[in-house]
Amino acid sequence: MINIAVLGYGTVGSGVVEVIRTNHETINKRAGEEIKIKYVLDLRDFPGDPVEEVLVHDFEQIVNDPEVDIVVEVMGGTGAAYNFAKRALEAGKSVCTSNKALVAKYGPELMEIAKEKEINFLFEASCGGGIPIIRAVNSSLTADVIDEVTGILNGTTNYMLDKMNTEGADFNTVLKEAQEKGYAEADPTADVEGQDACRKIAILSSLAYGRFLDFEKVYTEGITKITPEDMEYAREMGRNIKLLGTSKRVGEDSFYALVAPFLVGKNNPLHSVNGVFNSIFVHGNMLGDAMFYGSGAGKLPTASAVVADVVEASRHLHDTIPVNWSNKEMTLMDPDSVEGRFFVRVKDTSLDEVDKAFGKVDAVIEPDALPEEFGFITGLMTQGEYKERVKALGDNVLGMIRVKD
Ligand code: HSE
Numbered sequence: 001m002i003n004i005a006v007l008g009y010g011t012v013g014s015g016v017v018e019v020i021r022t023n024h025e026t027i028n029k030r031a032g033e034e035i036k037i038k039y040v041l042d043l044r045d046f047p048g049d050p051v052e053e054v055l056v057h058d059f060e061q062i063v064n065d066p067e068v069d070i071v072v073e074v075m076g077g078t079g080a081a082y083n084f085a086k087r088a089l090e091a092g093k094s095v096c097t098s099n100k101a102l103v104a105k106y107g108p109e110l111m112e113i114a115k116e117k118e119i120n121f122l123f124e125a126s127c128g129g130g131i132p133i134i135r136a137v138n139s140s141l142t143a144d145v146i147d148e149v150t151g152i153l154n155g156t157t158n159y160m161l162d163k164m165n166t167e168g169a170d171f172n173t174v175l176k177e178a179q180e181k182g183y184a185e186a187d188p189t190a191d192v193e194g195q196d197a198c199r200k201i202a203i204l205s206s207l208a209y210g211r212f213l214d215f216e217k218v219y220t221e222g223i224t225k226i227t228p229e230d231m232e233y234a235r236e237m238g239r240n241i242k243l244l245g246t247s248k249r250v251g252e253d254s255f256y257a258l259v260a261p262f263l264v265g266k267n268n269p270l271h272s273v274n275g276v277f278n279s280i281f282v283h284g285n286m287l288g289d290a291m292f293y294g295s296g297a298g299k300l301p302t303a304s305a306v307v308a309d310v311v312e313a314s315r316h317l318h319d320t321i322p323v324n325w326s327n328k329e330m331t332l333m334d335p336d337s338v339e340g341r342f343f344v345r346v347k348d349t350s351l352d353e354v355d356k357a358f359g360k361v362d363a364v365i366e367p368d369a370l371p372e373e374f375g376f377i378t379g380l381m382t383q384g385e386y387k388e389r390v391k392a393l394g395d396n397v398l399g400m401i402r403v404k405d
Helices: 011-022 024-031 050-054 059-063 080-090 100-117 133-140 155-166 171-180 195-209 228-237 299-315 351-358 383-396
Strands: 002-007 035-041 068-073 094-097 146-152 240-251 254-264 277-284 288-295 339-347 363-365 373-377 397-404
Touching: 002 011, 002 059, 011 024, 011 035, 011 299, 024 035, 024 299, 035 050, 035 059, 035 299, 059 068, 059 080, 068 080, 068 299, 080 094, 080 100, 094 100, 094 299, 100 195, 133 195, 133 277, 133 288, 146 195, 155 171, 155 228, 155 240, 155 277, 195 240, 195 254, 228 240, 228 254, 228 339, 228 363, 228 397, 240 397, 339 383, 351 373, 351 383, 383 397
Parallel strands: 002 035, 002 068, 068 094, 254 397
Antiparallel strands: 146 240, 146 277, 240 254, 277 288, 339 373, 339 397, 363 373
16 A cells, blocks of 8 residues: 655645545556555645545654655645655655646755655646646657757636637636636736746756756746737737747757747647647657647646656655756856747837838738737847847837747
8 A cells, every 4th residue: 555645735635635536446556556645734624524534734744654655745835845845755755746836946956855765756747737748758758859848838827818819808807717717826926927837848948958947047928918909919910829938959058948928820739729728849859849738727637647646656666767857057048149020019100110120021910900000020030139129119119929930
């Protein structure tokens, strides 16, 4: 029998208990032993809930119990979650977590302890919800040099952008809906400001390129500045606005990484990834393109990935699964030297002025609903060049969104 302890009985924690209770037979068969939830830790009480039988309020009871083999950390944050995960590993208990903030900040240190103790620190649910992307990058795409990872990595914002586009829904109403559905973080600022996607692209890039990408160094923009007018232009152009996390290898030891909203073109498969779904595009030098798609957030999809880690940890109770993640930090290019095309909205100016600033622009968009302004897409240029050129249009610029074809 394998005893596990679940830290946190919130959305994901209660999902973990539900997944194990619902699919216990299949899960036990796959793990090779019976998985038993010995403890659930939470500060709160849950009168009437069957979890009461195993509910404890003191982590010491768990860490000091030699019968506990695996600790599931689904509390979130980097305070107690870090402390508990570290102490559990030091006590020889494998840790499975959905906590991207924990992995992005302390992953290298926690993996090191796991290695010393010949156990595992696993984090499949930290990226892409229920999509098995961590295992795919770490254990399946091992024949390739990966040179790009680009994805819709946040379910909350993808759900919001979709509703704002298709139903004209208002930002705050649709954010509340995403919270009610259990998609958003405890503090949804991390979702809407792009920090959640930033941590996920940092984790995926660290695994894909075998270098540590410090999330704090990734240029990050969220969706809070996206307006109904931007949506109108997107519709007019047949594009969709998506919050993308992207990273590329541009030289032997040179990379760039970025999180920002993009106007994604119809021919890009990320264009039609809607609702709470996530999708991650990976390019390998031998494989070419691969896409991974599935439920990106929510109680059961996330819990499914956590429990899959519990099964994996059970199969490797006394050996560490190799992880392609070195402590050597990735050298990131200055975002201003990264090339792209830019969609720009302007008012009180003319196409002549735009051409003077940017040379001949690729597309001019004049939605009927917005007679006071127009938009255009620049040719290919670095972000630094864009910033220089756009200065000529001064206060006439209403906004800019990056373009992804
Ligand atoms: N808040 C996250 C999201 C949860 O919306 O994607 C899953 O990591």
